[in-house]
Amino acid sequence: MTRYTVIIAEYSCLIRNGLRSILEKLENVDVIQSIQQKEDVCEIVDQLKPDILIVNPNMLPDEYIDVEKSFFQTKNISIILISEDSNVKDKYQADEYIDFQDNQNIIFDKVQHIIHQKIELIPSKHKSNETLSAREKNILKHVALGLTNKEIADQLFISIHTVVTHRKNITQKLGIKSVSGLTVYAILNNLISMDEVK
Amino acid sequence: MRIKKDMKLADVIQMNYMLIPVIHRFGIKLGFGDKTVADVCDENKVDLNFFLQLVNAYHDKDYFPKEELQSIPVREIVNYLKMTHASYLNNTLSEIEQKIELLQSERNEDKKYIPLIRNFFDGYKNELTEHIIYEENTVFPYVLAVEEIIKTQNKNPKNLEMFQSFSIKKYAEGHENVEEKLMDLKIIMIKYLTPPVNITLYHMIIQDLFKLEEDLNYHSRIEDKVLTPKIALMEKAIQNLFQI
Numbered sequence: 270m271t272r273y274t275v276i277i278a279e280y281s282c283l284i285r286n287g288l289r290s291i292l293e294k295l296e297n298v299d300v301i302q303s304i305q306q307k308e309d310v311c312e313i314v315d316q317l318k319p320d321i322l323i324v325n326p327n328m329l330p331d332e333y334i335d336v337e338k339s340f341f342q343t344k345n346i347s348i349i350l351i352s353e354d355s356n357v358k359d360k361y362q363a364d365e366y367i368d369f370q371d372n373q374n375i376i377f378d379k380v381q382h383i384i385h386q387k388i389e390l391i392p393s394k395h396k397s398n399e400t401l402s403a404r405e406k407n408i409l410k411h412v413a414l415g416l417t418n419k420e421i422a423d424q425l426f427i428s429i430h431t432v433v434t435h436r437k438n439i440t441q442k443l444g445i446k447s448v449s450g451l452t453v454y455a456i457l458n459n460l461i462s463m464d465e466v467k
Numbered sequence: 468m469r470i471k472k473d474m475k476l477a478d479v480i481q482m483n484y485m486l487i488p489v490i491h492r493f494g495i496k497l498g499f500g501d502k503t504v505a506d507v508c509d510e511n512k513v514d515l516n517f518f519l520q521l522v523n524a525y526h527d528k529d530y531f532p533k534e535e536l537q538s539i540p541v542r543e544i545v546n547y548l549k550m551t552h553a554s555y556l557n558n559t560l561s562e563i564e565q566k567i568e569l570l571q572s573e574r575n576e577d578k579k580y581i582p583l584i585r586n587f588f589d590g591y592k593n594e595l596t597e598h599i600i601y602e603e604n605t606v607f608p609y610v611l612a613v614e615e616i617i618k619t620q621n622k623n624p625k626n627l628e629m630f631q632s633f634s635i636k637k638y639a640e641g642h643e644n645v646e647e648k649l650m651d652l653k654i655i656m657i658k659y660l661t662p663p664v665n666i667t668l669y670h671m672i673i674q675d676l677f678k679l680e681e682d683l684n685y686h687s688r689i690e691d692k693v694l695t696p697k698i699a700l701m702e703k704a705i706q707n708l709f710q711i
Contacts, residue, residue, distance in 0.1 A: 444654045444658065446647045446650070447647050447651050449586075449648065450655060454659055457583070
């Protein structure tokens with residue numbers, strides 16, 4: 270399962286830790302860092318590149334309203350504000366806001382809603398439990414034999430871009446990233462034999 | 468929970484047993500009775516401030532040192548990281564390797580699949596070793612040179628050349644994918660391999676891999692959260708100082 274990384278930025282430790290312990294109940298969310306000082310927000314967010322930033326609007330950089338999301342260098346970051354004012358969401362162009370009064374289920378729903386949006390944006394991200402297609406097996410075989418993307422594209426008469434997409438999907442489905450890992454998988458599943466490997 | 472100097476070291480270890488190899492790298496041996504962190508550090512001539520920062524960074528995921536950063540000498544951090552590297556190379560990796568060899572030498576094991584695991588682990592070991600050599604031969608000399616320029620406020624040609632040849636940003640950018648193979652190996656052993664006859668040994672290897680991964684994560688947290696930002700600050704100071 271794909272897990273989404275979250276950073277919480279909030280002055281109040283009650284809210285910060287409370288939110289963390291609520292979010293830890295979600296199986297597809299990882300709270301990787303919480304931030305308690307405004308000055309740290311940009312630096313830490315840019316360094317850790319979370320999928321979602323849950324933030325007290327008062328901790329956003331002062332220039333934030335003018336430059337919208339481009340303030341953070343991290344691409345595809347979703348912003349959830351913590352506030353009691355329903356107008357803040359539009360004011361800051363945020364994706365969602367969590368009210369202090371929200372109960373646990375509402376918070377779950379709001380966060381999952383953001384994650385669903387992300388899944389739609391990057392469709393390959395949730396194809397985890399499927400088996401490989403015949404095409405993918407064929408590509409995997411070539412990868413395992415040590416061919417480069419270019420060589421595979423030439424041999425199968427497809428574009429490099431297609432090869433890259435297939436490889437991404439293969440890695441997503443199997444959970445294996447490295448070429449040598451994929452080679453082991455290919456041997457175990459009799460896609461290639463051990464003596465074929467260089 | 469934040470670890471403080473007047474806590475008993477035994478209590479600290481109880482909270483997080485992953486700290487056992489950490490204190491070992493400082494030369495601290497178990498059997499310290501009821502002594503506090505400060506006492507034990509004093510006896511073993513370990514810099515208390517550095518020790519606290521380090522164990523807190525290991526122990527608490529949210530720990531993000533800020534103002535204390537200035538006070539730890541880079542040399543101390545580098546020495547510690549080198550000790551950690553040595554323990555990976557001399558102990559952890561070879562222990563896992565020995566277990567895989569042991570599995571391979573058992574008579575009634577499947578001769579086909581174990582060598583696959585072994586080759587794969589060898590590949591990972593080489594990669595990690597290379598990464599460690601890169602850190603020790605390129606990154607560490609660089610950060611020590613940066614510290615020396617700051618300390619002496621003087622850029623002799625040798626240090627200047629070093630300063631201009633590298634930047635900590637370069638290091639930070641390439642620091643993400645080192646653990647890829649280790650994670651792959653775990654996945655393969657868990658999801659795709661039929662377990663061998665000696666299941667106990669097989670489980671031990673998987674558990675060792677998990678522990679190694681966890682320890683490496685802690686280790687890179689020190690590199691990414693303590694060393695890298697500290698050097699980045701120093702780089703800025705040097706650029707201001709000499710108008711480079």
